[in-house]
């Protein structure tokens with residue numbers, strides 16, 4: 001039976017019994033996305049634990065399919081500086097980070113955290129951690 005791939009719309013030949021009519025390239029991409037998502041979900045509890053000890057709350061933002069978009073919000077009066085939070089999270093994940101954050105709207109600073117190349121870590125995985133700064137009163 002000739003149909004179109006549900007994702008990229010290219011014509012494909014399909015066999016009955018498949019849940020979705022998708023081409024082999026889209027099927028591979030879907031598997032990769034699922035693998036990356038599973039990896040991100042596995043590391044979130046550790047990130048939250050480190051952040052809590054540092055005086056921050058963590059919010060998860062985005063689809064978890066490309067990068068892991070996180071929001072760091074200062075939660076208690078005595079919290080560490082944003083860069084110290086980044087350093088602690090990178091250390092806990094045995095990763096590394098770019099110390100030059102990018103200033104985003106409303107004063108949040110976005111830091112990228114990377115992983116060392118490992119068998120169980122998807123190759124393009126990284127964290128984009130946007131941290132709000134302590135209130136200046």
Ligand SMILES: [Zn+2]
Pocket residue numbers: 005006007008009010022023024025026027
């Ligand atoms: Zn396709």
